Amino acid sequence: MSVDSPQSEVFSDTYVESRTKFRDAAARAGWTLSEYPIADTGPDGITLTVDAASCGDPDARRVLLVSSGLHGIEGYFGAALQIAALQTITPESLPAQTRIVFLHGLNPYGFAWYRRADACNIDPNRNFLLPDDSFDRPAPDYRTYDRFLNPNGPPARFDTFRWIGAAALLVIGPKRLAQAIAAGQHEFPDGLFFGGNEHGPTQQLFAAHWHEWTGSADQVFHIDFHTGLGPSGSWQMLLDTRLTPEELQRLRDWFGHESICNGDPKVTYETTGSIGRWCRASFPERYVYVCAEFGTYDALSVLSALRTENQAHRYCTPDDPAWTRAKQRLKEVFCPAAPQWRQTVLSEGTALIDTAIQRYLARGF
Numbered sequence: 001m002s003v004d005s006p007q008s009e010v011f012s013d014t015y016v017e018s019r020t021k022f023r024d025a026a027a028r029a030g031w032t033l034s035e036y037p038i039a040d041t042g043p044d045g046i047t048l049t050v051d052a053a054s055c056g057d058p059d060a061r062r063v064l065l066v067s068s069g070l071h072g073i074e075g076y077f078g079a080a081l082q083i084a085a086l087q088t089i090t091p092e093s094l095p096a097q098t099r100i101v102f103l104h105g106l107n108p109y110g111f112a113w114y115r116r117a118d119a120c121n122i123d124p125n126r127n128f129l130l131p132d133d134s135f136d137r138p139a140p141d142y143r144t145y146d147r148f149l150n151p152n153g154p155p156a157r158f159d160t161f162r163w164i165g166a167a168a169l170l171v172i173g174p175k176r177l178a179q180a181i182a183a184g185q186h187e188f189p190d191g192l193f194f195g196g197n198e199h200g201p202t203q204q205l206f207a208a209h210w211h212e213w214t215g216s217a218d219q220v221f222h223i224d225f226h227t228g229l230g231p232s233g234s235w236q237m238l239l240d241t242r243l244t245p246e247e248l249q250r251l252r253d254w255f256g257h258e259s260i261c262n263g264d265p266k267v268t269y270e271t272t273g274s275i276g277r278w279c280r281a282s283f284p285e286r287y288v289y290v291c292a293e294f295g296t297y298d299a300l301s302v303l304s305a306l307r308t309e310n311q312a313h314r315y316c317t318p319d320d321p322a323w324t325r326a327k328q329r330l331k332e333v334f335c336p337a338a339p340q341w342r343q344t345v346l347s348e349g350t351a352l353i354d355t356a357i358q359r360y361l362a363r364g365f
Contacts, residue, residue, distance in 0.1 A: 015112035025086035026053035042112030056099035072110015078225030114327035126184030126195035128278035139185035230295030
């Protein structure tokens, strides 16, 4: 794709619009489409699906998996990159014995309802617990902040969260505060970053169909697009699994040493129940997962928007102006409307996908 194309061609205002654009772009490119419905419905009772588009060799030795919308609202950004990339990638352009799979909207409920979480308030990227993990894990650090993060009532038109949050950052420190709040918790079902009391619909669907997408591959490189962490318009590949020295060096050679964040202190917290760790532990061969994180707003703005949206979703109805304000604010902090931001991330994001195709599919890890 030329990033000079109109942004309206790839960015969307609703989940249905994004899904339609994704399906149309995949069909035009000659990719194979599959859809996987979930039990929950979207606005006006619409059926919600995870959509997969694939091209290349079904028996490929190397598979590139590109996913969007694991945190539902972040799908507005990730899907735009996928739709843009579909305009240039054809099955004939791939190296032999390789395959690409795009997964659109891994959390379609959050995508459709302008939420980060799913219908049960589960954060899917805190829900991929391994067999030896426990859903009964207490959250003593999070417990300290739950009442502050989750007021019992609809959001106020004006509140003091940013001032209180700024004070907390000064007293406690950003790394310690982020670890306590965002690492994932299983104790407060209505709270932020809730990892669930059991595996939720996204984890179950992904686990059930994973091998359809990866097939009999010897290697899988999985790029999962996210937003909300880091300076606006910048990006990093965050690693939450231990890679071999060879794998780590390949990533640095391909994408730049400064772009690979492997235990860097700039990553302010470690999560539990992440999809990357589950994939790495479950795949019998070589699986490299990266979270491609694109920055939007400062951390307090993002957390404030998450807090307000959670209040509105719990205590307001869709015809309430407070509900609409909270949802649109959350969409803005995870997918800013500023043309310059969108132009920058489209250019950087599609280049990232292109590099993965040219370097990884051509030679592997």
